[in-house]
Amino acid sequence: xxxxxxxxxxxxxxxxxxxxxxxxxxxxxxxxxxxxxxxxxxxxxxxxxxxxxxxxxxxxxxxxxxxxxxxxxxxxxxxxxxxxxxxxxxxxxxxx
Amino acid sequence: xxxxxxxxxxxxxxxxxxxxxxxxxxxxxxxxxxxxxxxxxxxxxxxxxxxxxxxxxxxxxxxxxxxxxxxxxxxxxxxxxxxxxxxxxxxxxxxxxxxxxxxxxxxxxxxxxxxxxxxxxxxxxxxxxxxxxxxxxxxxxxxxxxxxxxxxxxxxxxxxxxxxxxxxxxxxxxxxxxxxxxxxxxxxxxxxxxxxxxxxxxxxxxxxxxxxxxxxxxxxxxxxxxxxxxxxxxxxxxxxxxxxxxxxxxxxxxxxxxxx
Numbered sequence: 154x155x156x157x158x159x160x161x162x163x164x165x166x167x168x169x170x171x172x173x174x175x176x177x178x179x180x181x182x183x184x185x186x187x188x189x190x191x192x193x194x195x196x197x198x199x200x201x202x203x204x205x206x207x208x209x210x211x212x213x214x215x216x217x218x219x220x221x222x223x224x225x226x227x228x229x230x231x232x233x234x235x236x237x238x239x240x241x242x243x244x245x246x247x248x249x
Numbered sequence: 250x251x252x253x254x255x256x257x258x259x260x261x262x263x264x265x266x267x268x269x270x271x272x273x274x275x276x277x278x279x280x281x282x283x284x285x286x287x288x289x290x291x292x293x294x295x296x297x298x299x300x301x302x303x304x305x306x307x308x309x310x311x312x313x314x315x316x317x318x319x320x321x322x323x324x325x326x327x328x329x330x331x332x333x334x335x336x337x338x339x340x341x342x343x344x345x346x347x348x349x350x351x352x353x354x355x356x357x358x359x360x361x362x363x364x365x366x367x368x369x370x371x372x373x374x375x376x377x378x379x380x381x382x383x384x385x386x387x388x389x390x391x392x393x394x395x396x397x398x399x400x401x402x403x404x405x406x407x408x409x410x411x412x413x414x415x416x417x418x419x420x421x422x423x424x425x426x427x428x429x430x431x432x433x434x435x436x437x438x439x440x441x442x443x444x445x446x447x448x449x450x451x452x453x454x455x456x457x458x459x460x461x462x463x464x465x466x467x468x469x470x471x472x473x474x475x476x477x478x479x480x481x482x483x484x485x486x487x488x489x490x491x492x493x494x495x496x497x498x499x500x501x502x503x504x505x506x507x508x509x
Contacts, residue, residue, distance in 0.1 A: 179435050181278030187258050206500070207445060208438040215257045224259045228435075229442025230270040232263055247504055249449030 167217040170201045177210070180227040187213050188228060203245045207231045218243060271337040271443075276344040283435050290355035291428035297362075298423040308426065309363055310483045311418065313375035314476070316356050316368070318411055321384040322440075323349035325403040328391035332399070341443055348436040355429050362425075379475040383407070386469065397451055401462050402469060404444020405505075409498035410473050412437040414480055417494055421486065445501055452505060463507050473498075 175189035189211045191204060198204065200217045208229035218224065222235040224245060233245035261269075269275055286292065300308065326345040333339040360368045387407070390399040412434060419430040452459055477495065481488060488494055 178282030179279055179438065180282070181275060182282070184258055185282070206504070207442055210438070214259055222259070225261065225266050226442070227258070227270060229438045229445075230267070231442050231446055232266065247445070247449060249446060249453050 167219070168200055169216050170199075170214070172213055172215055175213075179210075184227055188226075189213060198243070203233075203235055203243050205229060205231060205233065206245060207247060212245065223248070268337060270439075271341040273340060273344060276347075276439075279439075280348075280436070283432055287428070287432065289358045289429075290351075290432045291425050295424050295428055297425060300363075300423065305363060307483055307485060308423075309360060309365060309371065310375045311480055312356055312360050312363075312426075313368075313372040314377050314380060314480055314483075315411075315415075316353060316360070316372050317376055317380050317384070318407065318476075319349055319353040319356060321380070321387060322403065322407060322411070323353055324384075325387050325391060325399065325407070326440075328388075329396070329399055329403065332391070332394045332396050334396060338447065345440055345443070348440070352433050352436070355432075359426065359429060377476050377479050379472040379479070383469065383472045383476065386472070390465075397448065397458050397462060398465050400444050401448055401465065404440050405448060405501060406466070406469055406473055406498070408437055408441045408444060409501055410477055412441060413494055413497050414477060417481070417486060418484060421484070441501070445505065449505055459506060466502065466507055 172186040174186055177185050177188045177190060180188060189202075191209050191211050196211075198211065199213075201214045202211050203218055203224060204210075205212055205226040205228075208226060208231075210226060210228050212224050212226050212233070214222075214224060218235055220235055220237045220243065224233050224235060225231070226233060226245075232248045234248045235243055235245055238244045284290075323346065326342050326349055330339050330342045330346070333342055357368050360371065365371045383402075387399065387402050390402055415430045415434050415437070419427045419434065422430060448462075474495070478488070481494070
C-alpha cells in the first residue's frame with residue numbers, strides 16, 4: 154500500500170540551495186562549497202546535507218537530498234547512497 | 250559564469266569521479282588549501298608553549314612512535330605501487346608516498362625543535378615493540394605481492410589507528426604540535442578512504458577473500474591495539490575519557506563486513 158505522506162514528499166519539487174564557502178579547505182577550491190566540517194553532537198544537518206560515515210565530513214548539495222540519491226565525498230573519495238534510517242533521518246551508506 | 254563554477258559535483262559519473270580524486274592534480278589542489286604558508290606543518294608565527302620536563306618527555310616519546318608509524322606507512326605505500334592493480338591506484342599511491350614522506354619530515358623537525366639532537370637514536374630508544382612487529386608483518390605482505398592483505402593492513406588498519414590517535418592527541422596538544430597533527434589528519438582522510446573503497450569494491454566482486462582477511466585482521470588487531478594503548482598512556486590520555494577512540498576503525502571493519 155502506498156504511504157500518502159511519502160508519496161507527497163516524493164512528488165514535491167525539491168528545494169534548491171545556493172552554496173557558499175564554508176571554510177572547508179581539504180579539496181580543490183572549486184569543490185570546497187560542497188563540504189563543511191561536522192561540528193559534533195550539537196550540529197544539525199540541513200535538507201541539502203548528509204554526513205559521510207567514512208570521514209565524518211558534511212556533504213552538501215545544491216538541491217534537497219532525498220533517499221536514493223547518490224552523493225560523493227571528495228575528502229575521503231567515497232561514493233555514497235542516501236537512505237532513510239529506522240529513526241527517520243537521512244543517512245549516507247558507502248556504495249563500493 | 251565563473252571559471253571554477255561547478256553546478257553539482259554529485260552528478261558526476263562514478264568513473265569520472267574516481268579518475269579525478271585519484272589524480273595528482275586533485276592532490277595538488279587539495280593540499281594547497283591547508284599546507285600553503287605552513288612550512289614544516291605549522292604557521293611560522295605560532296608561538297611555542299613552555300612544556301614541563303615530563304610533558305616534553307611524553308611528547309618526544311609519542312613523536313618518536315609517530316615517526317615509526319609514518320616510516321611504516323611510507324615504506325608500505327611505496328612498495329604497494331609495484332603491485333597496485335591499475336594505473337589510477339599507482340598514481341594515488343604516489344600521492345600517498347608524498348604525504349607520508351612529508352609527515353615523517355615534519356615530525357622529525359618537531360623532534361629537533363624540542364631539542365632532540367639525534368632523532369634516529371631517540372626513535373630507536375622509544376620504539377614500541379608491537380609497532381615494529383606490525384612493520385615487519387606489513388613488509389612481508391607487500392613483498393609477498395598480496396594486494397588485498399597489504400592494502401587492508403596499511404590503508405585500513407594502520408591509517409585508521411593513526412587517524413584516531415592523531416585526532417585525539419591534537420585536542421590536547423600544544424599549539425604547534427596540534428597544527429602539525431591536524432594537517433596530517435587531513436591527509437589521512439584520503440588514505441583511509443582509498444583503502445576502504447578499494448577493498449570494498451574487491452570484496453563485492455570476490456567475497457571469498459573476506460575469510461582470509463579476517464584471519465589477518467585477528468592477528469594484527471592486538472598489535473595495533475597495544476600500540477594504541479601504549480601511545481595514549483604515554484601522552485597521559487585515558488581511554489575512559491575518550492570512549493570514541495578506536496570506534497572509527499571498528500565502524501570501518503563493520504562496513505566492510507568483517508566479524509568482530
